[in-house]
Amino acid sequence: MSETAKGQGASEGQYVTFGLGDELFAAPVGLVREILTYQVPSRIPNSPDYLLGLTDVRGQGVPTADLRIRLGMAPTEPTLNTRILVLDIPLEDRVLSLGLVADRVFEVAVFSADQIEPSPDIGIKWRSDYISGVVRREDGFVVLIDLPRLLSSTDTVSLASFPDVDRAA
Template identity: 35%
Template sequence: MGALVKTEQPDPAAPRDEAQYLTFVLGEEMFAMDILGIKEIIQYGHVTGVPMMPTFVRGVINLRGAVVPVVDLAARFGRPVAKVTRRSCIVILETRSEQGAQDVGVLVDAVSAVLTIPAAEIEPPPSFGGGIRADFIGGMAKVEGRFVIVLNVDRVLSVEEMALLSRGGDPGEAAS
């Protein structure tokens, strides 16, 4: 009988020479997120609104019996609420917080591709305004002559910060 070999999953926080990113479009801009936290991509379907939520929380969906909140990424960035088209998708991500793992859906205008981007091709985020909060940006990658904003998904989808905002609190309190 053969020996049981345990394969280790890569640590998402460990530095890597290159990583795979899902690229997607919001408005006219291209964004990317590391695929390690992505569980699946689904077509935009029926979203049930939840009263008293921030405008960037579209509502919840039933995903195989689990209640999953859906965040409108454009609205999360302080832009107008996204218009749903036939290319609109919900990217299901697993986020981690002090309370444990939580699935969150992210509404995007369109999914583009999965790209392998070398770490050397990702520059630090600019120190000046880029239309979204600086702590939401993990870096700037140059792909085919175009800049792609690499998101810091843990900050964008901070469950603690979104819960604080739904109660009318100051998001600066969640970062401390």
């Protein structure tokens, strides 16, 4: 693996692969607490457009985001394949529990360090800081998402401000 990819946080390991439209993404398996069948989150007034609301995860209200919207993709209607990945994302001062909506979840894949390439340089400035690397496959590329970077500090403050909702009562 190149020094660039190492510096961007890509490392050998297991990743949960999931799809958004025709694109394939992956998140480190260690961040994934569970994968849920899609349920409509409870709306939160005045939240960012990509924040769908709160999802009840075993009695805890977990902020749930539409990753398509966060990445600038067009929103889509949920299907029978739509899932919510419940993630525990380590930040500087805490762990953020967050649900991310994916069109579908495929598998847990193992990527070796020599398979992981740095994010591509396209010659112009573009928002690629959330990409920790890419993996080439026969059918295209898998984009490895750096979730702490995907959520800017403003976003994490906003998401962390929602209190846990005890719905078990």
